[in-house]
Amino acid sequence: MYIDAHLHSCFSGDSETPPEKQIEKAISLGMKRMCFTDHHDPCVESDVDFELDYSSYFSKMQELKEKYAKFIEIGIGVELGLQPHIGELLKNITSKYPFDFVIGSIHFVDGYDPYYPEYFHIYKQKAYRTYFQTTLESIKAAPCFDSLGHLDYIARYGGPFGLTYSYDEYADSIDPILREVIDGGRALECNTGGLSRGLSDPNPCFDALRRYKELGGELITLGSDAHDPSTLGYRFDEVGERLRAIGFTHYAVYKGRKPEMMSL
Numbered sequence: 345m346y347i348d349a350h351l352h353s354c355f356s357g358d359s360e361t362p363p364e365k366q367i368e369k370a371i372s373l374g375m376k377r378m379c380f381t382d383h384h385d386p387c388v389e390s391d392v393d394f395e396l397d398y399s400s401y402f403s404k405m406q407e408l409k410e411k412y413a414k415f416i417e418i419g420i421g422v423e424l425g426l427q428p429h430i431g432e433l434l435k436n437i438t439s440k441y442p443f444d445f446v447i448g449s450i451h452f453v454d455g456y457d458p459y460y461p462e463y464f465h466i467y468k469q470k471a472y473r474t475y476f477q478t479t480l481e482s483i484k485a486a487p488c489f490d491s492l493g494h495l496d497y498i499a500r501y502g503g504p505f506g507l508t509y510s511y512d513e514y515a516d517s518i519d520p521i522l523r524e525v526i527d528g529g530r531a532l533e534c535n536t537g538g539l540s541r542g543l544s545d546p547n548p549c550f551d552a553l554r555r556y557k558e559l560g561g562e563l564i565t566l567g568s569d570a571h572d573p574s575t576l577g578y579r580f581d582e583v584g585e586r587l588r589a590i591g592f593t594h595y596a597v598y599k600g601r602k603p604e605m606m607s608l
């Protein structure tokens with residue numbers, strides 16, 4: 345069973361799952377390692393609290409790491425919300441805490457979360473391009489993450505507003521992001537949260553993952569984005585096979601912010 349390196353617990357404002365439940369599910373699936381990546385989106389206004397209480401997070405995770413050590417190795421990571429204007433703050437956070445793994449994700453564009461319809465009412469036909477532009481600006485401003493989370497996250501939400509999506513349609517917006525990730529020595533995440541939300545592809549889509557490989561990208565991380573145990577490790581076997589068909593032979597698992605290559 346592949347290692348899940350993107351999952352949430354009740355330390356995230358949008359999950360009520362006790363971390364023990366995620367750990368027990370991972371063990372039952374036969375995972376030997378897993379990494380928690382609870383949310384921290386600094387400087388946003390939202391009904392959901394996307395702050396992370398680092399002191400209780402690290403103390404609880406450290407306790408669980410020891411408690412379950414015989415059964416599974418637990419990594420302590422974070423899914424950090426990137427925004428172009430808070431680069432310094434994000435760098436300070438990542439240098440202050442002893443993370444195993446930092447996922448950089450774009451959840452807010454100029455203060456708007458594409459999870460809510462308002463975003464699409466404002467940006468209309470430009471909704472996807474604006475998201476990708478903000479992604480590029482954010483990763484340039486805050487190159488302090490290990491893996492870029494769910495690159496085409498926006499594609500999860502645009503369907504009901506009549507927006508179509510494919511890599512080809514947005515290649516000119518996506519390629520500069522892939523190049524920036526590769527040049528910066530960072531990883532690209534393959535997030536099966538797209539599949540568990542009913543899309544035909546993970547995030548990013550297989551065509552974008554293929555393009556990443558074509559451009560010289562080697563580092564891939566794998567995560568389900570599970571907010572409860574039902575989607576932990578979601579369709580990993582199938583996605584692993586697709587990644588092998590694209591030409592990837594390994595995926596990366598981070599420990600102490602360093603990638604370890606595991607075979608696919």
Ligand SMILES: [Zn+2]
Nearest residue numbers: 423449493494
């Ligand atoms: Zn996310």
Ligand SMILES: [Zn+2]
Nearest residue numbers: 350352423569
């Ligand atoms: Zn997530």
